[in-house]
Amino acid sequence: MATTQTYTLSNEFTQIFRRQQDDLPEHIKVNIYFDDQGLGHPNTGYYLDTQRKQHAPIEFIEANGTYHWVRLRQTNNQWETNQRGIYTGPDVGWWIISDPQHPNHIFYEQEASVPLTIAAVTTALQQLPTRPNTPDHPTAMEGQQEEINVATGQAQQDAQRINVINTSNGALKGNPPFIFDGDRNKTTKFLLHWDLWHAVNKHNDTMKRPFSRIVTMLSYMDGTCVDAWKGEQLLKLHKEIDDGTPETDKNLWDEYIERFRNAFSNKNCRSEAYQELCKLKQGDSLDDFFAKFKQLAFEADVPLDDKGTIETLKHAMTQGLTSAIINSPTFDPTAKDPWTFKQWEEQARKSHLKWKAAAKFTQRRQRLFQAFKLAPRQVNNSGRGGYGRNNNWRNKND
Numbered sequence: 001m002a003t004t005q006t007y008t009l010s011n012e013f014t015q016i017f018r019r020q021q022d023d024l025p026e027h028i029k030v031n032i033y034f035d036d037q038g039l040g041h042p043n044t045g046y047y048l049d050t051q052r053k054q055h056a057p058i059e060f061i062e063a064n065g066t067y068h069w070v071r072l073r074q075t076n077n078q079w080e081t082n083q084r085g086i087y088t089g090p091d092v093g094w095w096i097i098s099d100p101q102h103p104n105h106i107f108y109e110q111e112a113s114v115p116l117t118i119a120a121v122t123t124a125l126q127q128l129p130t131r132p133n134t135p136d137h138p139t140a141m142e143g144q145q146e147e148i149n150v151a152t153g154q155a156q157q158d159a160q161r162i163n164v165i166n167t168s169n170g171a172l173k174g175n176p177p178f179i180f181d182g183d184r185n186k187t188t189k190f191l192l193h194w195d196l197w198h199a200v201n202k203h204n205d206t207m208k209r210p211f212s213r214i215v216t217m218l219s220y221m222d223g224t225c226v227d228a229w230k231g232e233q234l235l236k237l238h239k240e241i242d243d244g245t246p247e248t249d250k251n252l253w254d255e256y257i258e259r260f261r262n263a264f265s266n267k268n269c270r271s272e273a274y275q276e277l278c279k280l281k282q283g284d285s286l287d288d289f290f291a292k293f294k295q296l297a298f299e300a301d302v303p304l305d306d307k308g309t310i311e312t313l314k315h316a317m318t319q320g321l322t323s324a325i326i327n328s329p330t331f332d333p334t335a336k337d338p339w340t341f342k343q344w345e346e347q348a349r350k351s352h353l354k355w356k357a358a359a360k361f362t363q364r365r366q367r368l369f370q371a372f373k374l375a376p377r378q379v380n381n382s383g384r385g386g387y388g389r390n391n392n393w394r395n396k397n398d
Helices: 107-113 114-126 140-162 184-200 208-220 225-244 249-262 269-279 286-301 307-316 319-326 341-371
Strands: 014-016 033-035 047-050 056-063 064-073 073-075 080-083
Touching: 056 080, 064 184, 073 286, 073 319, 184 249, 208 225, 208 249, 225 249, 269 286, 286 307, 286 341, 319 341
Parallel strands: none
Antiparallel strands: 014 080, 033 047, 047 056, 056 064, 073 080
């Protein structure tokens, strides 16, 4: 059975541990392939070739209550991703709950038999022993009624959640998507949840027939920003059926989902991230600066080692820090292989630590010269950001 790590994804980056063996079924991988570079090797794992990038690292994880393929990036010898790294392209598959390799396969079968759980609770209620029914000694049934009611109610809620829609060949299974209210910031997440639910139920009549699939998706939309659009789509759908289009016509769904994406997708998400990246400037915290820079590059789908990205980094750092890196002994602008983003980051941190140590030493000398009423020489801090050298101090009377 395949094992899947569980994480919580947010806008912040989370470390991901890559699989060390090819243990996923083919219907999950589709075009994903496994590169075995040896057990424990950091680059052993799954990869995907896309139009934008060849040999892109990717991993299949459980996060936020469901399963995802996520794009990865490598930082400081570890792999990481965030919520925007979720990949839903057509060249990857999903985990079908009926697959025996699914980690929750057994639990799902138990969950789907919730009516038996209700029957079991009822039987247990009938078999409870009784005691004298007095104010000091209520019956065992009365003493445990509240707990049983809670258990029964929970079981009914679970049954309701699993058996969402009854059809001719059984109920739709799995977790349905949340109610979409038209917020464009939630569109990608809603479609991901819908695609997962659709994949679990792809053999169900409701999902197989485009007409009923559209109506089902519309039933998970509610709110002032979506109600008018939903009503318009329903009228359009009925008109097409009345005009003779079969309910099984694939074009019904294809045209509908294209209209949905055009109406509610945030088409500027990637460009907005790139614009924010170009405007980013180093602040007081170097850690926060690099974390923000890498996050925006990831969201804008900009490779960190590209020449343009490195140039953006140079202008985003303070002038003093950029100069300190360029003037460092290890930097060679004529080298055949340009520095990677990782090398720039590592040298930036080293230069920053040196500057902090020098600044701390200068403060101590200032206090010392002030105590002896000595005047320092004029300090030459070359460049913006204070990363220049500190000059000597001299006696006021020199």
